[in-house]
Amino acid sequence: MVKREETIAFFVEQAKNDFSLVEKNLAGVISEIKNSNMKKLNYIEEFDAADVLRQVAELKKAKYKGKLFGVPVTVKDAICVKGIESKAGSKILKGYKPLFDANVIERARAEGAIILAKTTQDEFGFGTFATHTEKVPKNPFDNERSCGGSSGGAAGFTAFTKNFHVAIGESTGGSIAAPASFCGIVGITPTYGLVSRYGLIDYANSLDKIGAIGKNAEDAALLLEVIAGYDARDSTSLENGFKKEDATIKRLAVIKDFFEGCDEEVKKVVQKKISELRKFYEVEEVSLPLNVKYALAAYYIIATCEASTNLAKLSGLRYGAQGDVGGKHFDEYFSEIRSREFSDEAKRRIILGTFARMSGYRDAYYLKAMRVRTKLINEFNNAFKRYDLLLNPTMPVVAPKFCEIEELTPLQNFAMDLCTVPANLAGLPHISVNAGFINGLPVGLMAIAPHLQERRLYSFAKVME
Amino acid sequence: MSDETTVMIGLEIHASLNTKSKLFCACATDSTLPNSSCCPICLGHPGSKPVLNEKAVEFATKIGLALNCKINEDFFFSRKTYFYPDMASNYQITQYEIPVAENGFVFLNSGKKVGIKRAHIEWDPAALVHPSGMGKSSYVLIDYNRSGMPLIEIVTQPDLSTPAEAREFMNLLENVLGYLQVLKPDTTLKVDCNISINGGERTEIKNVSGFAAVEKALTFELARQKQEVKRGNKIEQHTRAFNAETGTTVELRKKETEADYGYIFDPDLVKVTLSKEFLTKIKIELPELPEQKAKRLQEQYKLSEYDARVLCSDLVLGKLFDSIVSKSADAITAARLLTREVLAVLNHDSLSLSDVDVKAEDLLELVQLLSSGKVSDKNAKQSVINYISGDKSSPKVFLEKNNLLISATVDLDSIINKVINANRKAVVDYAGGNEKSLNFLAGLVMREAKGTVSPKIVLEELKKKLS
Ligand SMILES: [Zn+2]
Numbered sequence: 001m002v003k004r005e006e007t008i009a010f011f012v013e014q015a016k017n018d019f020s021l022v023e024k025n026l027a028g029v030i031s032e033i034k035n036s037n038m039k040k041l042n043y044i045e046e047f048d049a050a051d052v053l054r055q056v057a058e059l060k061k062a063k064y065k066g067k068l069f070g071v072p073v074t075v076k077d078a079i080c081v082k083g084i085e086s087k088a089g090s091k092i093l094k095g096y097k098p099l100f101d102a103n104v105i106e107r108a109r110a111e112g113a114i115i116l117a118k119t120t121q122d123e124f125g126f127g128t129f130a131t132h133t134e135k136v137p138k139n140p141f142d143n144e145r146s147c148g149g150s151s152g153g154a155a156g157f158t159a160f161t162k163n164f165h166v167a168i169g170e171s172t173g174g175s176i177a178a179p180a181s182f183c184g185i186v187g188i189t190p191t192y193g194l195v196s197r198y199g200l201i202d203y204a205n206s207l208d209k210i211g212a213i214g215k216n217a218e219d220a221a222l223l224l225e226v227i228a229g230y231d232a233r234d235s236t237s238l239e240n241g242f243k244k245e246d247a248t249i250k251r252l253a254v255i256k257d258f259f260e261g262c263d264e265e266v267k268k269v270v271q272k273k274i275s276e277l278r279k280f281y282e283v284e285e286v287s288l289p290l291n292v293k294y295a296l297a298a299y300y301i302i303a304t305c306e307a308s309t310n311l312a313k314l315s316g317l318r319y320g321a322q323g324d325v326g327g328k329h330f331d332e333y334f335s336e337i338r339s340r341e342f343s344d345e346a347k348r349r350i351i352l353g354t355f356a357r358m359s360g361y362r363d364a365y366y367l368k369a370m371r372v373r374t375k376l377i378n379e380f381n382n383a384f385k386r387y388d389l390l391l392n393p394t395m396p397v398v399a400p401k402f403c404e405i406e407e408l409t410p411l412q413n414f415a416m417d418l419c420t421v422p423a424n425l426a427g428l429p430h431i432s433v434n435a436g437f438i439n440g441l442p443v444g445l446m447a448i449a450p451h452l453q454e455r456r457l458y459s460f461a462k463v464m465e
Numbered sequence: 466m467s468d469e470t471t472v473m474i475g476l477e478i479h480a481s482l483n484t485k486s487k488l489f490c491a492c493a494t495d496s497t498l499p500n501s502s503c504c505p506i507c508l509g510h511p512g513s514k515p516v517l518n519e520k521a522v523e524f525a526t527k528i529g530l531a532l533n534c535k536i537n538e539d540f541f542f543s544r545k546t547y548f549y550p551d552m553a554s555n556y557q558i559t560q561y562e563i564p565v566a567e568n569g570f571v572f573l574n575s576g577k578k579v580g581i582k583r584a585h586i587e588w589d590p591a592a593l594v595h596p597s598g599m600g601k602s603s604y605v606l607i608d609y610n611r612s613g614m615p616l617i618e619i620v621t622q623p624d625l626s627t628p629a630e631a632r633e634f635m636n637l638l639e640n641v642l643g644y645l646q647v648l649k650p651d652t653t654l655k656v657d658c659n660i661s662i663n664g665g666e667r668t669e670i671k672n673v674s675g676f677a678a679v680e681k682a683l684t685f686e687l688a689r690q691k692q693e694v695k696r697g698n699k700i701e702q703h704t705r706a707f708n709a710e711t712g713t714t715v716e717l718r719k720k721e722t723e724a725d726y727g728y729i730f731d732p733d734l735v736k737v738t739l740s741k742e743f744l745t746k747i748k749i750e751l752p753e754l755p756e757q758k759a760k761r762l763q764e765q766y767k768l769s770e771y772d773a774r775v776l777c778s779d780l781v782l783g784k785l786f787d788s789i790v791s792k793s794a795d796a797i798t799a800a801r802l803l804t805r806e807v808l809a810v811l812n813h814d815s816l817s818l819s820d821v822d823v824k825a826e827d828l829l830e831l832v833q834l835l836s837s838g839k840v841s842d843k844n845a846k847q848s849v850i851n852y853i854s855g856d857k858s859s860p861k862v863f864l865e866k867n868n869l870l871i872s873a874t875v876d877l878d879s880i881i882n883k884v885i886n887a888n889r890k891a892v893v894d895y896a897g898g899n900e901k902s903l904n905f906l907a908g909l910v911m912r913e914a915k916g917t918v919s920p921k922i923v924l925e926e927l928k929k930k931l932s
Binding site: 079080086088096098100102197198201202204205206232233234235236308309313314315318319330331354357358359362366370 | 544550555
């Protein structure tokens with residue numbers, strides 16, 4: 001049960017009448033960021049103290065006191081903040097300071113948020129453990145273990161801080177749910193198109209969703225309500241937001257296929273939690289055979305095809321990493337910069353994605369994956385005819401040790417996303433909430449709602465808590 | 466083997482659309498200072514997203530309709546990925562599977578039908594500037610003002626059979642685009658020319674600017690291919706460049722197959738759906754096109770097919786005709802003045818109508834003088850030359866100032882008497898049956914009268930006097 005005094009909403013209510021609470025809370029977070037032990041945990045990518053002080057001074061004068069008044073908000077590195085280095089965790093974008101704020105940053109600022117810092121992530125979101133980057137965030141429950149990825153820094157810091165704070169994350173195939181599960185906090189990934197992608201450094205545009213991470217469901221929901229909304233600068237932005245109809249939930253279904261690859265201990269924790277839920281809801285089982293069989297393959301083809309074109313622009317020409325151009329043909333120069341600055345994982349995905357859209361393979365891979373995606377969405381929609389929400393374990397394991405992750409093959413690595421990828425591929429809103437612990441390590445339970453039924457997720461998560 | 470060579474020519478024409486802002490951002494399209502009109506979108510900055518300019522869709526739809534194409538009510542944009550320094554994102558946003566328009570046709574003057582395969586919208590890359598000339602500069606500069614400009618690419622079927630036909634097609638196409646008023650002023654159409662002979666592989670001559678150049682490049686390439694075949698060599702598919710100075714083409718590279726661009730649907734953009742209302746509005750707004758107008762002029766004013774076609778071959782010329790005849794001037798006289806005299810002067814001076822200040826009111830006065838017999842054709846011509854290339858005074862003012870109008874007050878009788886008295890031999894010859902002497906005398910009278918009397922009247926008066 002979350003105490004009212006622990007919520008952001010409560011903090012904001014108090015802070016509106018007493019600015020010293022804002023200053024005290026902020027000083028608390030900043031001292032955490034500056035603490036040398038915390039620094040080793042690698043949650044924060046970029047922190048500009050002068051910029052934060054400037055924001056506070058402005059906030060003090062502000063007439064309108066918004067829904068996030070005085071709340072420090074951290075931002076996944078892939079989301080552009082004007083004038084602040086935004087490099088999506090990649091060396092190749094070192095030094096890129098966007099000329100504009102992402103739409104979500106504008107919206108958060110308009111509601112009185114303090115844009116505190118950029119958080120660490122897998123390079124461009126390419127990963128499940130936030131290990132594909134220079135600054136690898138460490139799990140606050142056990143520093144030998146991963147925070148989960150790709151929004152690892154966001155989830156790690158949210159779990160770590162003792163102060164009021166929320167984090168803006170981003171999910172392409174599970175990058176909010178996975179770290180939320182490993183760090184024992186709440187992550188909401190909204191319906192595709194509900195939150196504007198304007199200002200998001202793309203991984204796979206047809207899958208990328210900016211979402212909210214908080215210590216509890218109410219905090220995450222509050223942040224999501226602030227950042228959601230139509231934006232003409234993102235052509236895929238939805239004009240009509242949330243469904244406002246009744247969010248009551250009667251019938252749930254557990255996606256039984258998603259338990260198959262799961263660690264036994266994880267299964268037990270999740271099943272126990274679900275049996276507790278029977279007090280509140282009817283709970284049945286459902287099978288999504290097409291999603292189990294094809295979602296990962298379709299996801300990795302579509303995501304890498306799109307990513308390989310997105311990353312083409314990063315060639316050391318006008319921003320980010322630079323090299324010595326002297327006397328080289330442009331192909332030679334581009335190759336030099338890209339070979340030097342992209343990680344192996346980025347190169348792997350560029351090669352995969354480029355292959356799958358080339359002549360002779362395009363029909364068999366890219367176009368087929370696009371068609372499969374439609375079938376997978378239909379399978380979900382059919383299930384939603386009978387059930388209000390679908391449930392599954394967020395991750396098949398608890399946060400693994402870094403040495404264990406090193407042992408995984410790329411395929412085993414991709415397979416970790418089995419439970420999070422289907423909802424992401426279908427653009428369905430989902431939440432990950434803590435369901436319990438195994439030897440002190442958090443286990444997440446994931447709930448998936450129909451498109452634009454985010455409010456069902458909030459009410460479900462409150463029952464969970 | 467027979468000497469008959471079958472030639473297949475297909476063209477891919479790129480034209481800049483006359484929208485106020487670029488294709489996917491709000492940057493202005495009319496900036497001249499380098500890099501003064503660009504933003505995160507057309508610079509390809511990470512985090513920026515394209516938003517489609519609806520005006521470009523409107524223009525492209527009009528072009529599709531004017532070329533008798535099927536308009537696709539639903540279409541997509543795709544990414545064509547290749548690395549080049551002028552391409553801000555290293556992919557071009559273009560249309561691949563479903564273009565805005567496809568399967569159209571136009572007719573050449575000969576009545577030959579030329580198929581239009583498709584017309585699609587895409588964005589222009591930035592401009593590469595070589596400060597001391599291509600090949601000589603040790604560096605290039607990039608001007609992003611052009612990056613993201615809206616282009617339409619029109620692709621014909623390989624239905625053209627001669628370089629001259631290709632040129633005629635280009636003229637015709639430019640005229641249609643001119644009528645639609647969708648072309649960005651002061652830009653040239655850029656053409657990729659594909660040519661093959663006797664069913665062999667085709668070569669593509671990239672990026673030819675100007676219609677004369679298109680004809681010249683194709684003529685050279687046709688001769689080259691014939692020569693190769695004669696020598697027993699096989700033509701292989703490849704890309705060539707045209708050198709405008711030497712009039713020759715040279716091999717650039719072996720043609721990469723199209724699918725190597727790895728097209729995907731652009732996931733930043735959504736499917737475009739043209740509403741019924743939109744299409745209806747565009748159809749209503751579609752102006753009268755050259756072919757329709759030529760037919761109308763023949764029916765309405767009984768103009769010859771030739772005159773009608775010439776008048777409609779240029780938007781400004783056609784409009785000039787419209788405004789002259791709208792003042793109830795004689796249409797046939799007006800048509801002849803424009804297609805013969807005015808065009809002759811312009812062609813002689815290598816000018817186009819838009820280069821000169823020709824007013825309908827001024828020409829209307831001249832048409833009225835001509836049709837009421839108050840000016841000779843010769844003097845009318847002089848007045849047009851002066852109007853366009855001389856002191857530019859209006860034809861009527863010029864004719865009046867130089868006493869070149871046929872007036873009732875001229876003393877024809879005394880001029881004839883004067884000429885007869887001064888040329889007794891010719892008078893005697895005429896009396897002896899030499900008809901030519903009459904013409905000789907008439908010419909002298911005309912010269913004396915400075916053309917202000919009509920030749921017909923002079924001849925009648927002379928005959929009377931001499932009989
Ligand atoms: Zn722009």
